[in-house]
Amino acid sequence: MQEFLQLVVSGIATGGIFASLALALVLIYNAMGLVNFAQGEMAMLATFVAYSLVNRGMSFWIAFPVTLVLAFGGGIVIQRVVIKPAERAPVLTLVIITLGLATLVNGLAGFIWGYVPRSFPSPFSPDSVDLAGVFISYRDLGVIAVSGLVLLCVYLLLQHTTVGLTLRAAAHHPEASRLLGVQVSWMLALGWGLASAVGAVSGMMVAPILLLEPNMMQTIIIYAFAAAVLGGIESPLGAVVGGLIVGVTVNLAGSYIPGVGGDLQLAVGLGIIVAVLILRPNGLFGRAAVRRV
Amino acid sequence: MNRIRTAPPRYWLVALTLVFFLGFPTVISSFLASEWTQALILAIAIMGLNILVGYSGQLSLGHGAFMALGAYVSAILAHRYKMDYLVTVPIAAVFTGGVGFLFGIPALRLSPLYLALATFALAVVTPSLIKRPAGLTGGVQGILVLQPDPPDFAREAFAFVTGTAMTSDQWIYYITLLLAVVLFWLAWNLVRHRPGRAMRAIRDGEVAAAASGVNVAGYKTLAFGISAFYGGTAGSLFALSTGFISPDTFPVSLSIQLLVGAVVGGLASIPGPLLGAIFAFFLPIGSNQWVPSQTWLPDQITSTVKNAGPAVSYGVVLILIMMFAPNGIVGLLRSGYVILNRRLRGASDPKTGQMPPDPQTV
Amino acid sequence: MSAILELENVHAGYGPTSVLHGVSLSVPEGGVVSLLGANGAGKTTTLRAITGGVRWSGDIRFAGRSLRRMSTEEIVRGGIAHVPEGRGICTELTVDENLRLGSHLRRDGAEVRKDYDRVFEYFPVLKERRRLSASTLSGGEQQMLALARALLMRPRLMLLDEPSLGLAPIVVRSIFEIVRSINLTSKVAVLLVEQNARIALDMSSTAYVLEVGRVAVQGAGAELQGNESVRRSYLGY
Numbered sequence: 001m002q003e004f005l006q007l008v009v010s011g012i013a014t015g016g017i018f019a020s021l022a023l024a025l026v027l028i029y030n031a032m033g034l035v036n037f038a039q040g041e042m043a044m045l046a047t048f049v050a051y052s053l054v055n056r057g058m059s060f061w062i063a064f065p066v067t068l069v070l071a072f073g074g075g076i077v078i079q080r081v082v083i084k085p086a087e088r089a090p091v092l093t094l095v096i097i098t099l100g101l102a103t104l105v106n107g108l109a110g111f112i113w114g115y116v117p118r119s120f121p122s123p124f125s126p127d128s129v130d131l132a133g134v135f136i137s138y139r140d141l142g143v144i145a146v147s148g149l150v151l152l153c154v155y156l157l158l159q160h161t162t163v164g165l166t167l168r169a170a171a172h173h174p175e176a177s178r179l180l181g182v183q184v185s186w187m188l189a190l191g192w193g194l195a196s197a198v199g200a201v202s203g204m205m206v207a208p209i210l211l212l213e214p215n216m217m218q219t220i221i222i223y224a225f226a227a228a229v230l231g232g233i234e235s236p237l238g239a240v241v242g243g244l245i246v247g248v249t250v251n252l253a254g255s256y257i258p259g260v261g262g263d264l265q266l267a268v269g270l271g272i273i274v275a276v277l278i279l280r281p282n283g284l285f286g287r288a289a290v291r292r293v
Numbered sequence: 294m295n296r297i298r299t300a301p302p303r304y305w306l307v308a309l310t311l312v313f314f315l316g317f318p319t320v321i322s323s324f325l326a327s328e329w330t331q332a333l334i335l336a337i338a339i340m341g342l343n344i345l346v347g348y349s350g351q352l353s354l355g356h357g358a359f360m361a362l363g364a365y366v367s368a369i370l371a372h373r374y375k376m377d378y379l380v381t382v383p384i385a386a387v388f389t390g391g392v393g394f395l396f397g398i399p400a401l402r403l404s405p406l407y408l409a410l411a412t413f414a415l416a417v418v419t420p421s422l423i424k425r426p427a428g429l430t431g432g433v434q435g436i437l438v439l440q441p442d443p444p445d446f447a448r449e450a451f452a453f454v455t456g457t458a459m460t461s462d463q464w465i466y467y468i469t470l471l472l473a474v475v476l477f478w479l480a481w482n483l484v485r486h487r488p489g490r491a492m493r494a495i496r497d498g499e500v501a502a503a504a505s506g507v508n509v510a511g512y513k514t515l516a517f518g519i520s521a522f523y524g525g526t527a528g529s530l531f532a533l534s535t536g537f538i539s540p541d542t543f544p545v546s547l548s549i550q551l552l553v554g555a556v557v558g559g560l561a562s563i564p565g566p567l568l569g570a571i572f573a574f575f576l577p578i579g580s581n582q583w584v585p586s587q588t589w590l591p592d593q594i595t596s597t598v599k600n601a602g603p604a605v606s607y608g609v610v611l612i613l614i615m616m617f618a619p620n621g622i623v624g625l626l627r628s629g630y631v632i633l634n635r636r637l638r639g640a641s642d643p644k645t646g647q648m649p650p651d652p653q654t655v
Numbered sequence: 656m657s658a659i660l661e662l663e664n665v666h667a668g669y670g671p672t673s674v675l676h677g678v679s680l681s682v683p684e685g686g687v688v689s690l691l692g693a694n695g696a697g698k699t700t701t702l703r704a705i706t707g708g709v710r711w712s713g714d715i716r717f718a719g720r721s722l723r724r725m726s727t728e729e730i731v732r733g734g735i736a737h738v739p740e741g742r743g744i745c746t747e748l749t750v751d752e753n754l755r756l757g758s759h760l761r762r763d764g765a766e767v768r769k770d771y772d773r774v775f776e777y778f779p780v781l782k783e784r785r786r787l788s789a790s791t792l793s794g795g796e797q798q799m800l801a802l803a804r805a806l807l808m809r810p811r812l813m814l815l816d817e818p819s820l821g822l823a824p825i826v827v828r829s830i831f832e833i834v835r836s837i838n839l840t841s842k843v844a845v846l847l848v849e850q851n852a853r854i855a856l857d858m859s860s861t862a863y864v865l866e867v868g869r870v871a872v873q874g875a876g877a878e879l880q881g882n883e884s885v886r887r888s889y890l891g892y
Contacts (some may be wrong), residue, residue: 033349035409089615095406097616168747168752173747180759182759266421267421267422269414273414281402
């Protein structure tokens with residue numbers, strides 16, 4: 001039982017990481033009906049930036065917000081340079097562009113930092129706290145706290161600020177928003193910036209657990225896909241809940257299902273994606289898609 | 294009339310291409326021949342992807358998985374059950390095609406975006422899936438594939454032309470070429486007859502296609518099956534030509550390489566996959582050979598370019614092509630041809646001169 | 656009275672098909688002008704040209720300034736509220752959020768609050784349903800929400816595209832009464848596109864009848880109403 005609870009808690013911690021990246025995917029999906037295949041690679045690049053800052057002697061807690069700001073700006077630049085020119089293209093064209101972006105960013109990171117895995121310092125102590133017989137590491141708690149805080153900030157921004165309101169309006173009703181004076185095109189760029197920053201959080205949280213290298217996010221993005229799909233790809237709340245469910249499920253499956261250890265855990269992610277898409281394509285929180293003729 | 298006048302001169306082009314590919318290995322080294330074998334194999338796989346994406350409008354980002362399946366079916370049959378490798382190629386192709394057909398059934402329920410997502414996940418997971426049944430697949434150690442010696446008739450013919458002995462690589466090249474020609478011919482027949490028309494109708498509008506009596510579900514799964522058949526053939530040949538396969542032979546980047554080839558060559562065209570494959574195969578090789586030869590570059594840069602170069606160039610090419618030339622090389626050539634033709638013939642009537650090249654005739 | 660909006664020989668269309676072939680009209684400051692005509696005559700396109708939704712040539716001037724090369728956002732921020740065909744309600748958002756979108760560019764907090772009070776006076780039902788999703792509103796209520804939102808932008812000119820579409824006659828009547836009262840109390844000029852010519856002419860000082868992209872007839876509201884042949888051939892009653 002204690003082992004089970006410990007697994008659940010560390011599952012929630014990894015779930016928080018998946019949730020951040022899944023939320024980034026949902027933000028962009030809502031803004032333009034597009035799955036951003038480059039989301040994980042963008043997060044990886046941001047993490048390398050944070051790594052370089054920390055390596056130059058900056059404290060993690062200063063490097064963290066600095067990286068978020070840089071990721072935010074980077075997201076806006078990417079939207080302006082790569083996505084906006086193809087805004088009117090069919091969605092599959094855009095998907096291929098984001099895939100090209102993923103490949104490009106991956107290669108760039110490899111070009112700058114090489115493919116040798118590096119250890120990324122964790123800002124949290126490696127000790128554990130004993131809660132009624134269940135040992136919970138400070139690292140897990142720290143990851144849960146940081147992810148939770150970021151998700152809360154995004155929620156408050158979207159639901160309780162004017163910028164958030166115009167962001168949502170521009171995403172769902174671009175034509176009507178334009179007539180109300182909302183600068184839709186910039187709102188989409190803002191959405192990319194926000195998604196990029198939120199995704200960067202997941203990268204910086206996962207890097208101390210895995211090792212930092214250009215392919216680090218390749219598995220995380222699959223779990224994030226699973227989380228986003230499970231939650232219903234247009235629901236921010238769904239992304240969070242989906243992330244937690246996927247995190248805990250994968251953790252438990254790795255320990256309790258014989259043969260599912262190590263890299264086969266990824267197959268659990270694939271299994272979740274396929275099962276949800278076939279059995280309940282709208283996920284837990286999504287609305288039924290209207291099929292337009 | 295207009296159609297005939299603006300259609301590219303196809304037959305002599307096909308003949309020229311055939312002569313080129315038949316004669317090429319007689320003048321290049323055995324090693325280069327094996328590189329061109331792999332480019333042709335890539336072309337077969339890309340043709341499969343092209344049928345799925347270009348003609349039926351279903352985006353698969355995980356076609357490397359079908360290649361992996363075909364490769365392992367052949368390798369396991371040849372290695373464990375001592376079958377003649379050439380016999381295993383059609384078995385692998387049909388088996389993979391069957392799996393693809395079955396895969397196409399749940400894929401029917403997915404929106405195009407979700408299909409892309411699920412197939413991408415499949416591509417990422419493929420290496421781990423291969424590793425697990427280690428008894429069957431050899432795990433991370435992989436499987437060695439024995440390359441067959443050329444039979445006497447081929448050896449004699451080759452010696453008659455070139456005066457040198459034919460190597461296994463050259464023999465495999467000709468096998469691949471034969472299959473590539475047959476499969477391209479089949480694809481050409483497919484797309485210009487009823488199934489091709491049905492698939493294009495589905496791609497351009499599922500509801501309208503269904504309303505005009507096209508069996509949407511049937512043709513979509515059929516496209517998946519055919520596409521996987523091509524992928525399986527390519528995978529099987531790939532194992533033969535490299536002589537060794539392991540889980541790392543089939544990374545995500547293989548699926549991306551296939552997509553790059555399909556997009557660069559030109560979706561929904563028959564010559565597209567061949568041009569795209571040559572591009573996607575030789576781009577990283579070319580950059581890896583060219584960059585180290587530039588002595589002015591620091592060593593550190595040349596060594597990272599070796600690793601990062603393909604990814605960067607694929608990424609840039611994908612983005613630029615999708616933005617500026619969504620019909621790929623074939624699209625560019627075709628519009629170039631139309632412009633040239635108009636110039637040469639002095640087509641003065643802008644109304645007929647503006648007739649766009651029909652992507653469905655080639 | 657000076658004109659707040661002037662269109663001069665405006666040509667516009669979608670891609671290769673042109674819809675407007677030289678439309679000229681003007682809306683006086685604080686006046687109500689209606690734009691009538693059959694389906695496909697170019698009424699909606701005229702409104703869309705004004706707020707930059709279609710490409711046009713000729714000239715459109717608002718408050719003396721040309722709107723040439725201005726984006727929709729800039730034009731709207733300049734003081735034109737456009738309630739489009741289908742009302743443009745953000746059904747993903749709540750009623751309150753829709754209203755906030757109307758006032759989100761304004762910095763005069765006290766005035767905004769006053770306007771909210773006024774809007775809720777006109778449309779008490781919106782106050783009751785503030786927290787509900789806008790998708791739960793009936794057609795008439797959505798039209799009210801669209802009008803309320805436009806009002807909160809504090810425009811100098813409102814463009815209304817078929818506010819009566821799909822509504823019960825009694826609802827139409829009350830909505831038009833409110834439009835008239837908005838016009839009278841806040842001096843907002845109104846350019847009204849309507850199929851329902853009788854009710855539109857009742858409240859308009861001037862009316863233009865479009866026919867295949869051209870102004871076929873123009874005149875005072877009452878004058879057109881009194882003209883038997885115009886009524887027969889263009890207004891259909």
